[in-house]
Amino acid sequence: MKMQSNGYLRIAKLLENVFFPSKTIAYISVILVYYLGLKINDIIVILIGGIAYELAVLFMRRVTRNQNLVFGVSGMFSIVLFLAINAIIPVSKTLIASALTLFFTTASMLILRQFWKASGHVATLTGALTVLVLIDLIFIPLVILIPLVAWSRIKVGAHTIKQVIMGFLVGVIVPLLTFPVFYDLVCG
Numbered sequence: 001m002k003m004q005s006n007g008y009l010r011i012a013k014l015l016e017n018v019f020f021p022s023k024t025i026a027y028i029s030v031i032l033v034y035y036l037g038l039k040i041n042d043i044i045v046i047l048i049g050g051i052a053y054e055l056a057v058l059f060m061r062r063v064t065r066n067q068n069l070v071f072g073v074s075g076m077f078s079i080v081l082f083l084a085i086n087a088i089i090p091v092s093k094t095l096i097a098s099a100l101t102l103f104f105t106t107a108s109m110l111i112l113r114q115f116w117k118a119s120g121h122v123a124t125l126t127g128a129l130t131v132l133v134l135i136d137l138i139f140i141p142l143v144i145l146i147p148l149v150a151w152s153r154i155k156v157g158a159h160t161i162k163q164v165i166m167g168f169l170v171g172v173i174v175p176l177l178t179f180p181v182f183y184d185l186v187c188g
Contacts, residue, residue: 011156019149021071021124022053025102035136036092045082045091053078071120072110079103097130097182105174112170119159119167122150126171134179157181 015022024094029050031070033042056074064070079099086096105127112118132139150168159167 009155012152015149015152016121016156016158019125019145021120021154022057022075022126024034024121024124025075026050026131031139032095032132032135032157036094039092041089042091042095045089046095049078049082050084054097065073068110068113068120072106072113075106075143076110079106082166092133093187094183095188097179097186098135100155100182100186101123101131101175101179102127107169108170109167112166117163118152118157118167118170119150119164120166121153122146122159122164124167126176128171130172130175131179134175134183 002143029046033046036042041176053074056077057070060070060074064094082099083096083103105123109118110124113120122160128140128147129142132142146168152163153164153167
């Protein structure tokens with residue numbers, strides 16, 4: 001039994017690493033850019049945003065030990081930079097609406113996590129997949145990843161079931177409320 005339990009723990013840790021929030025955003029960005037037609041401007045601005053994120057993480061780690069702030073502020077900074085660069089290098093409107101939604105999802109998690117430890121892994125994956133499904137139902141099969149990541153967060157002892165559920169709720173509710181509004185504003 002111990003061998004089987006260790007195997008499950010290794011799988012859980014692998015999922016935890018593979019679906020770290022910034023990696024999840026990178027994967028979803030690649031999927032979305034591909035779906036939108038691999039426009040060079042989209043690719044360039046996504047890469048700039050990713051580099052900005054990594055630099056912001058390096059800076060924030062010197063400023064604070066609070067991991068929520070390190071990754072949350074870095075993520076929000078890279079999104080703001082992404083949106084600002086859009087003034088110079090125009091990107092797909094769907095990408096802009098997605099970035100705005102991600103900004104508000106990240107901000108919601110930053111605020112919530114000041115009071116309660118909701119799962120950022122689950123919130124990020126759920127939020128990103130909610131946006132993809134709102135864009136096109138073809139992405140529904142990817143939703144199977146959510147319970148796998150939720151299980152991994154519980155299995156490694158990072159979160160309770162309630163904290164995972166709260167991350168899931170933030171990841172669904174914020175994009176459901178914001179993406180249609182941003183999409184209409186940007187694309188309408």
